Amino acid sequence: MIYCVIPRELEAELFDKMVEYYKDNPNVTVIVDRREGPDRRSGKEYGGNRIIRDRRRQRATGTFPDTDAPA
Numbered sequence: 001m002i003y004c005v006i007p008r009e010l011e012a013e014l015f016d017k018m019v020e021y022y023k024d025n026p027n028v029t030v031i032v033d034r035r036e037g038p039d040r041r042s043g044k045e046y047g048g049n050r051i052i053r054d055r056r057r058q059r060a061t062g063t064f065p066d067t068d069a070p071a
Helices: 008-021
Strands: 002-006 028-032
Touching: 002 008, 008 028
Parallel strands: 002 028
Antiparallel strands: none
16 A cells, blocks of 8 residues: 655645546555644654664574485
């Protein structure tokens, strides 16, 4: 699914044009951005405490027999 997001300020100018343009493409939905208020992300710092870990299991300790077929 692809969303074509139209800013609220341009809704009157673009919405009908974009709906008409994408009418034959069922994978595209035209929507209007209706978010209000200040951006809550502004002024904040992200991350800093992130620890990158290897989630794979560690290999078992010890030696393993040879897996090649005898000659």
